Amino acid sequence: MLLTLFAVGLAALYLLVRGYAQQTADTTYDQLLRASVLSMADSLQLVQGEWQMDMPYAALALLEQAPRDRVFYRVATTAGSLISGYADLPAAPDRQDADDTPELYTTRYQGEPVRVAWMERKIAGPRSAEAAVIQVAQTREARNALADSILWQGTLALIGFTGAALALAYWGLQRSLSPIQRIEHELATRSASDLHPIAAPVPQELDTLVHSLDGFMARLSDNLDTLRLFIAEAAHQLRTPLAALHAQMEVALDEDDPAEQRRSLLAVLRNAEKLSRLVNQLLSDASVTHRSNVKQFQAVDLAELLRQAAYDTVPQAAPQPDVRLHLPDAASGQESGRQTPTILGDSLMLREAFKNLIDNALRHGAQISNPISSPNDGHIDDHIDITLDAHDNGWRITVSDPGPGIPPALANAAFERFTRGPNPRTSGAGLGLSIVKRVVEIHQGKLSLSNRVGGGLDAVITLPASRRDA
């Protein structure tokens, strides 16, 4: 495409030069023809009704400036009768505004193209003014030779300029691309773990690109560091219950008393459950990380997700915690303003988030299952509320637990990975809230924790409604 444009441009330039060459050649030799016609016209006289012409030597001799060209002329009355010269020279085209300046035209004579200058000369005769037409024709050899030479020189200049322009463009490209090649070389020779800023010197124009690359690598480096920390922490988290399992099983093996043996085995079971939950959380974290990269959102029903999450999380065996689900009922009057609580989102991620949130509430707030506390202690708040309601063009999910809440010192760190609540009895890996927070942020929502007056923690998620619903 670009090449075609280039070729068309060159062709246009060539035609331009050719036209100019032809015009220049014509202009040069037309002057001679004009002079010839004028000098002939000057020597034309009407003496006693008879035409006389004492043609000056120069009339034809000056046309020898075109040394090889043949010359023909014709002098005739306007009626057409020949006065002198070549009778069969083609007549001039009719001219409207006949004045005393020579005109030019091109025709063929004796099988050759000729350029003709002609003019009319009026002379007052004895009875009336008589007029004669003088034509001088010349072949085109010298014109063509001159035009060819101009064209050749012009074309040569054109080729030269084009070549120079191409060479300059090539050189310029090489020059401007060489820093990129340096960067490419530096990156190619680096070890995979080397994420230091690019050292290769670059021109100003590439500063922003290099800065972006450096910034990107810095973020990549941070992420890698986080990942390494996560792996180290995860390994550490897995090692503790494994060590406990190991120790308790040894104790169980050494025990002869069946009752003691059973107690040890129960401890093994608890640790296995703890380990299992930890592994589940790690898996959940991994799957959220994976899904968040893919980001394929579909319409999801929050109510259904909450129901599933509650069902998956809340143990069905005794002692069953008291978990109350408050979902907007399509039949109930106050919620009829909305349809089903649908947003665009990833159902798997959201379900993981809800499960973690509910699981958190169960573990940190389910004091009802605590065998130490009195059954009647705080009987009003000893259940978990899960509420879904419309809020500000979106949906709000509130999970309220009757637990101790969160100490202000930990409020900020609660969302970090591997941060656990103050309750030493609980057995989380500290991943729950961090997973929830990430999922909520991916869905452009908000997560907040607030201690309720009189005890208990409210975890509130607000999710913007899908645009389809708004």
Next chain:
Amino acid sequence: MHSALAWVGRLLGATAFLSVATVAAMATVSNATAAEVSRDGLTLGPADSKNVLILHASNSVQVFKGVLEDFGRLNPGVRLEYTELSTQQLYQDTVARAQDDATAKRGPDLIISSAMDLQTKLVNDGYAQRHVSPETRALPAWANWRDEVFSIGTDPIVMVYNTKKLAAARVPHTRRALLSLLQAPDRPLANSISTYDVQGSGIGYLAATQDTRLDSMAGALLAAFGRNGVTTHESTEDALDKLERGEITLAYNLLESYTRHRIDQGAPLAIIYPQDYTLMLSRSAIIPKQASRGDLGALLLDYLLSPRGQEMLAKQSGMRPVNASVVPAAGIRPMALGVGLLVYLDALKKRHFLDLWRAAILPTGEPPRPDGNVPVHTHQAVH
């Protein structure tokens, strides 16, 4: 003043030396082919040859015979048929052949004429074909027009006087000096000067028109001729006869070649090369477009232009070799082949010029020629 004479002497000396050398070389070659010479023709070479070269020329057979025989020695397989025609005839035949049937291949393969202007007109009007060879490329620019008409030799146009009738001290070496002599109180040239009759001679017309072109005094000179009772000559030979007999003292515009021949034979004549300018007339050659054997015409042309041919021409005809014609001295002016020569072929121009010429030359009261007008394009062979 003597530089012109010195130059001519050098030139002739060189030519003579070369001629001797050539003759010596030719003596060893046996002349196998017999030449048949008629009054206005010549046939050379084997009668059964398939290569027949037809040459039409205005040169006299006697002058050209030796040159053509030398060509025949170099090209023994070529049969050469030479016909002598007047310059006017050469021109008219060529035009007539083309009008008859422009595509037919017939007529001469080479035309040589002393009428440069008519040959130029044939070229201008498209009757000649192009020929380029090392020989033509070696020609000076004035001797070659369009690679179609070529000068094969030059002949200076000079003044000649009878040494017995004019004292050396009074010899005019320029046209101005001639004018002064004509106007001298003792009228030394009264009724004893002659010039070309431009009405009957193509060469005379060509020389006279060039005079009016080159010399602003040409009109005054003509008027002085008229006042001195000028006689006119139809040809150089005619004028030389009158000079030798003592009928006239000085002749204006003669061809050098014939004069030199006459002087060599002992005539009491001397040549004046006018120092203001000395015109050089050319014999010119064209290969007609309709030539059936243009290649043979080109062969002869290249021979004539070759050093050997030029030397033969100079020896036989007294013409000057083309490349030796221009020397940077003595106002030598070769008439250039080119469209400028066509000016004086214009019918109106010619009529105008002849009217003026007659008015100046002819004694007052003498009527013009009986038919009252002058034939256009009248050129005759001058020998």
